[in-house]
Amino acid sequence: MERVIVAGGGLAGVRTVEALRAQGYPGRLTLVGAEPHRPYDRPPLSKAVLRGELDDTTVDADWTALDCELLLGHRVTGLTDVLETTAGPLGFDGLVIATGASPIRLPGDGPQHVLRTIDDARALRADLRPGARVAVVGAGWIGAEVATAAAKAGCRVTVVEAADTPLAAAVGAEVGAKTAPWYAEAGVELRHGVKVASVERGGLELAGGGSIEADAVVTGIGVRPETSWLEGSDLTLDDGIAVDERLRTGRPGVFAVGDCAAWWSSTFRRRLRVEHWDTALNAPEVAAANLLGGERVYDPVPYFWSEQFGHMVQYAGHHPVADTMIWRGDPAAGGWAACWLTGDRLAAIVTVDRPRDLVQARRIIAAQKRIDRSALADPAIPVRDA
Ligand code: FAD
Structure with a gap:
């Protein structure tokens, strides 16, 4: 070669x-x-x-x-x-x-930020001024992180999400709903179930009629x-x-x-x-x-993290294959996790402020070991195979 x-x-x-x-x-x-x-x-x-x-x-x-x-x-x-x-x-x-x-952009002639490159990030940062009205379209990973930064910079932030909860496409509505209170706690207005038609000068035009005025629009829809x-x-x-x-x-x-x-x-x-x-x-x-002539198989347990509203959210696995979901810990009381199972095997986990759970679960998913459901539901017991 x-x-x-x-x-x-x-x-x-x-x-x-x-x-x-x-x-x-x-x-x-x-x-x-x-x-x-x-x-x-x-x-x-x-x-x-x-x-x-x-x-x-x-x-x-x-x-x-x-x-x-x-x-x-x-x-x-x-x-x-x-x-x-x-x-x-x-x-x-x-x-x-x-x-x-x-990044996918919305229709319309108004200025819209997307966030993919370092140049995008610098341009957006310049618009995150105290008091600025910032409309973020999409409450996915990027939207949540941008809203976190904008709120911290003193902006007046509205997040508009077409689904009924944040992160619905990523982790499903049931789990995503547990992150909704974080928006209000950070002083961010979350408007869910609202579709944006276009970005115009001065803000967003909504599909059902009406508009949202904004000094800066950030599109984070995938x-x-x-x-x-x-x-x-x-x-x-x-x-x-x-x-x-x-x-x-x-x-x-x-x-x-x-x-x-x-x-x-x-x-x-x-x-x-x-x-x-x-x-x-x-x-x-x-x-x-x-x-170079090898025969290696790429077979990881997919992993990612997101830092939003002061929380470390981590995910490992692939939950769409699962048939059951188990809560681990109480979302209203601090760190928690949602665990997806296919039969008695762990398929995926999302953890909030529980990094140790994530590491242990990722190992178990990779090894395809059986799991004890009642132990998994108890946050006092480390995540372990049966
Ligand atoms: P890219 O990083 O997209 O690189 C592809 C490069 O190819 C680009 O430079 C592009 O310009 C270039 N290119 C495209 N088309 C052409 C062409 N026709 N000819 C030549 N060059 C071309 N992941 C996490 O796990 N956790 C996180 O917290 C997290 N945060 C993120 C925050 C942001 C703002 C973004 C944008 C991503 C984040 N990610 C995160 C995702 C992670 O960064 C991406 O998965 C990773 O960058 C993918 O790397 P890549 O090299 O495959 O693609």
Whole structure:
């Protein structure tokens, strides 16, 4: 193998470059990234960067030692026999696609912030002034974190959510409802069951009539995998780039990792596309090994965290496969968890301010061990297998 290209300059991109070199790939290596910046971490953007405590989250990588050609500010535009890019066509023996995901925007001519890049974060931070009316559309992970930062900055914050509870799409309405009181406690108005039609100058137009005035609008209604440039190629696109349990596309030598990849999960017996940091961090090592001739399976228990309204929320597993949910601890009385089971196996857990539960549960999910339900429901007993 003489030339490998990494498409996308986010965390999954830099981790791929590092993994290829760490695993002894000696050939030519090129990273093509649309942003003008070197790869950086995104989780702090909605946390320390918005709070003004951090301004640079560049990943600490030694690009000289990595001997990697950086084509920053260039896009990959198509995949034929070669990789089409705005810097010209590039031939390759191996290709790892890590083009991530992009935020969905609302219709309308009014200004709206999204939060995906460091430039987005800096622009939004400048608008979080004391007294400013900030309307956040979407009470998902990003919306909740932005509302936290905006409230802390002294803004008057309204969060508008189409579903009946926060986090409904992520963890279901029953669990999401337990986070609703956090908004009022932080002085944030939560308007649920309200659909936004468009963003106009001066605020939001609502689908059912009426409007919400705002000095700044932040749209946090989800992302789409960045795969449109692959339409018409021979890769299978199905809510992301479809890859197998070894992160291989159907085309030899072409792999996909991170937010853009939907991989076959041996544990959950379905394709998963997980838009979280841990996947971008760890999948590249497996893709690099397999590109270099290995046979490694990528079969993690998906994991992520969110810091919102003073709480550490963590999730591991994949709850849509579950048939039962068990509460652990009382949401009204501090730290708690919701545990999902398939039969007598733990499928997923979400914990609030109980990091130890998360670590223990993640191990049990990975090992697919049986669990004792009554012990699981008792927060005084550590999460353990039966
Ligand atoms: P990305 O980070 O999206 O990187 C993809 C890169 O490819 C981008 O730089 C993009 O510009 C580039 N690109 C796209 N198209 C092209 C193209 N055609 N040509 C060339 N380059 C292209 N996860 C957690 O687990 N916990 C958190 O608390 C958390 N907080 C987050 C907060 C924010 C504000 C955001 C945005 C994300 C957060 N995440 C969090 C998610 C996590 O950051 C992502 O899962 C991770 O960044 C995905 O990495 P990636 O490299 O796959 O994709």
